[in-house]
Amino acid sequence: xxxxxxxxxxxxxxxxxxxxxxxxxxxxxxxxxxDAIDQLKWxxxxxxxxxxxxPGGEGIDVVAWARKHDKPTALLxxxxxxxxxxxxxxxxxxxxxxxxxxFDFGELLARVRALxxxxxxxxxxxxxxxxxxxxxxxxxxxxxxxxxxxxxTEYLILELLxxxxxxxxxxxxxxxxxxxxxxxxxxxxxxxxQMSRLRAKLPSAGIRIVTVRGAGYxxxxx
Amino acid sequence: xxxxxxxxxxxxxxxxxxxxxxxxxxxxxxxxxxDAIDQLKWxxxxxxxxxxxxPGGEGIDVVAWARKHDKPTALLxxxxxxxxxxxxxxxxxxxxxxxxxxFDFGELLARVRALxxxxxxxxxxxxxxxxxxxxxxxxxxxxxxxxxxxxxTEYLILELLxxxxxxxxxxxxxxxxxxxxxxxxxxxxxxxxQMSRLRAKLPSAGIRIVTVRGAGYxxxxx
DNA sequence: GCCGGTCCTTTCCGAATGGTTACGGCCTGC
DNA sequence: GCAGGCCGTAACCATTCGGAAAGGACCGGC
Numbered sequence: 001x002x003x004x005x006x007x008x009x010x011x012x013x014x015x016x017x018x019x020x021x022x023x024x025x026x027x028x029x030x031x032x033x034x035d036a037i038d039q040l041k042w043x044x045x046x047x048x049x050x051x052x053x054x055p056g057g058e059g060i061d062v063v064a065w066a067r068k069h070d071k072p073t074a075l076l077x078x079x080x081x082x083x084x085x086x087x088x089x090x091x092x093x094x095x096x097x098x099x100x101x102x103f104d105f106g107e108l109l110a111r112v113r114a115l116x117x118x119x120x121x122x123x124x125x126x127x128x129x130x131x132x133x134x135x136x137x138x139x140x141x142x143x144x145x146x147x148x149x150x151x152x153t154e155y156l157i158l159e160l161l162x163x164x165x166x167x168x169x170x171x172x173x174x175x176x177x178x179x180x181x182x183x184x185x186x187x188x189x190x191x192x193x194q195m196s197r198l199r200a201k202l203p204s205a206g207i208r209i210v211t212v213r214g215a216g217y218x219x220x221x222x
Numbered sequence: 223x224x225x226x227x228x229x230x231x232x233x234x235x236x237x238x239x240x241x242x243x244x245x246x247x248x249x250x251x252x253x254x255x256x257d258a259i260d261q262l263k264w265x266x267x268x269x270x271x272x273x274x275x276x277p278g279g280e281g282i283d284v285v286a287w288a289r290k291h292d293k294p295t296a297l298l299x300x301x302x303x304x305x306x307x308x309x310x311x312x313x314x315x316x317x318x319x320x321x322x323x324x325f326d327f328g329e330l331l332a333r334v335r336a337l338x339x340x341x342x343x344x345x346x347x348x349x350x351x352x353x354x355x356x357x358x359x360x361x362x363x364x365x366x367x368x369x370x371x372x373x374x375t376e377y378l379i380l381e382l383l384x385x386x387x388x389x390x391x392x393x394x395x396x397x398x399x400x401x402x403x404x405x406x407x408x409x410x411x412x413x414x415x416q417m418s419r420l421r422a423k424l425p426s427a428g429i430r431i432v433t434v435r436g437a438g439y440x441x442x443x444x
Numbered sequence: 445g446c447c448g449g450t451c452c453t454t455t456c457c458g459a460a461t462g463g464t465t466a467c468g469g470c471c472t473g474c
Numbered sequence: 475g476c477a478g479g480c481c482g483t484a485a486c487c488a489t490t491c492g493g494a495a496a497g498g499a500c501c502g503g504c
Contacts, residue, residue: 001381002399024361024374026402044398084326091332096340097319104306110313113358116385117318117345137389139437151491152436189451190493196453197492213450213501373480412482414462419481421463435461435490 001116004048005029006036006062007078008055012101016049019105020112033057037065045073047115049108052079052090060093067094074115078103127162130206130221134162143205153178154198161209165219168212223338226270227251228258228284229300230277234323238271241327242334255279259287267295269337271330274301274312282315289316289346296337296344300325314359316347349384352428352443356384365427375400376420383431387441390434 003020007013008031020027028043030036034056040048048066050059063075075097077090082100090098096118097111124136132148134141141148141158150158156178161169171191178194195217199209210218225242229235230253242249250265252258256278262270270288272281285297297319299312304322312320318340319333349356354370356363363370363380372380378400383391397408400416417439421431432440 001378024378026378026399044395046399084329087326087329088332091329091336094339096336104309107306107309107313110310110359113347114313114318116358117316117347118340119345120386138440139390139434153492188493189495192451193453193493195451200453211451375481410482411462411484415464415482418463418465433462 001046002026002028002043003112004036004039004043004045004050004073006033006048006054006059007031007051008053009051015105016108019109023109025112031055033059033062036062040066040071040073041069047074047076047112049076049078049112050095052077052081052086060090063090063094072120074118076111076115127159129162129165129219132162132202132205132207134159143202148201148205150198150201153194154201157194157198161217161219168216168218170216174216223269224248224265224267225250225334226258226261226265226267226295228255228261228270228276228281229253229273230275231273237327238330241331245331247334253277255281255284258284262288262293262295263291268342269296269298269334271298271300271334272317274299274303274308282312285312285315285317289344292346294342294344296340296342298333298337314347316344318344345385349381351384351387351441354384354424354427354429356381370423370427372420372423375416376423379416379420383439383441390438390440392438396438 001024003025005013005016005020005027007016007029010031013029013031017027017029028039028045030039031054033054036048036050036054037057039045040062048062050062052059059077059079063077066073066075075095077095077098078101079086079090079098080101081087081090087098087100096115099108099111127134127136131144132141133143136159139155141150141155157174160174160177174191179190195209202208207219207221210220212218223246225247227235227238227242227249229238229251232253235251235253239249239251250261250267252261253276255276258270258272258276259279261267262284270284272284274281281299281301285299288295288297297317299317299320300323301308301312301320302323303309303312309320309322318337321330321333347357347359349358353366354363355365358381361377363372363377379396382396382399393408393413396413401412417431424430429441429443432442434440
């Protein structure tokens with residue numbers, strides 16, 4: 001479990017980081033609000049412990065930023081402000097929990113554990129078409145409950161076709177979606193080969209890939 | 223928004239119920255622990271505010287029951303016990319938040335709002351899958367009650383897989399969660415080796431780690 | 445009907461991916 | 475400072491994947 005600690009009091013930061021590491025967490029620490037936002041921008045933390053007062057942006061701004069950008073990180077505000085009005089403001093800015101300094105370290109750990117129990121984000125819906133069900137979370141495709149064994153590339157292509165169905169998907173879009181370097185497969189027959197392999201795995205799946213000459217491909221039922 | 227209030231002090235119960243209704247919530251109240259469980263059994267509450275000491279079953283038992291039965295209700299414990307050890311026990315029993323009496327009513331409202339924001343459904347404090355139980359607080363993993371001796375890295379990986387199950391977890395996410403410097407294991411086969419060691423300890427544990435080529439790993443039962 | 449272009453399919457092979465094992469360095473506890 | 479556990483490295487292996495190539499099918503236009 002990965003935790004971000006944003007606290008400008010060096011002594012307190014050390015205590016928190018050491019204690020958390022001791023409990024087996026992967027901890028990164030920053031001492032500025034803007035640095036905290038940077039970290040959240042690039043890494044996927046499970047929990048962030050954010051001090052209210054910090055140089056470079058208040059903790060409350062960090063929380064608001066994370067909420068605005070739909071980060072899955074659970075946010076715990078940490079502060080010396082213990083007036084009810086402050087707590088209310090902290091929580092209403094989007095924090096999931098609020099702990100007042102000085103605090104018992106064991107309680108901090110317990111609150112972190114409580115936050116970890118939150119399910120992450122919203123479950124991706126299962127795409128269904130014909131007899132085929134594609135589950136993006138499990139990365140699994142089944143036909144009548146039986147798994148179709150798709151390779152990574154085949155999966156990406158089928159996912160795109162299912163999402164767009166019944167619209168036509170251009171070759172270029174397929175290239176962009178399923179290849180790192182989207183110019184690569186256009187000069188070759190790579191896409192053709194993939195489509196052929198994919199089709200070979202679909203019969204009796206209740207869907208079929210229709211070629212639209214000069215335009216691309218489309219997924220149809222039946 | 224539907225809330226259950228379980229509090230045996232009639233005066234306090236009235237205050238809470240009136241205040242919540244005033245804020246537009248639909249509130250049911252009970253004054254016994256067993257009644258609280260009954261209500262949770264039959265109705266689908268968004269939030270339950272549960273006092274610790276009550277006739278007919280302690281609040282902590284209500285919380286444990288709700289978690290054990292996968293109730294999606296967010297649980298807030300309310301109590302006069304403010305020793306850190308009590309708070310920790312309350313939270314680790316599965317409560318999502320813990321508020322000490324006497325409290326500011328505005329803060330209660332803010333904490334309720336914070337609970338509402340989280341996606342519905344919260345995992346139990348102990349993760350269970352197949353015959354394996356993983357207790358994050360004790361940092362212990364058992365299969366059928368017998369301890370599996372996992373190393374620190376193996377534990378971190380298994381914890382992540384169990385939390386995300388049945389979703390696929392990318393290698394990069396595994397790297398971020400189980401290693402300090404997440405770029406390190408990606409260039410090597412460190413993750414592969416850890417997975418191999420972990421698998422070696424899992425047979426007959428009722429779970430299995432499935433490789434999803436090009437995507438990552440997934441924990442499945444069976 | 446012929447022709448050019450687009451698309452399909454199959455085969456082949458190099459490369460990538462991942463699993464397993466042995467080894468050795470490092471840290472910890474005694 | 476020694477023993478043992480932990481974990482990364484490297485080597486080896488099995489398997490899979492996907493693109494190149496080649497030949498054929500199909501389509502549309504003239």
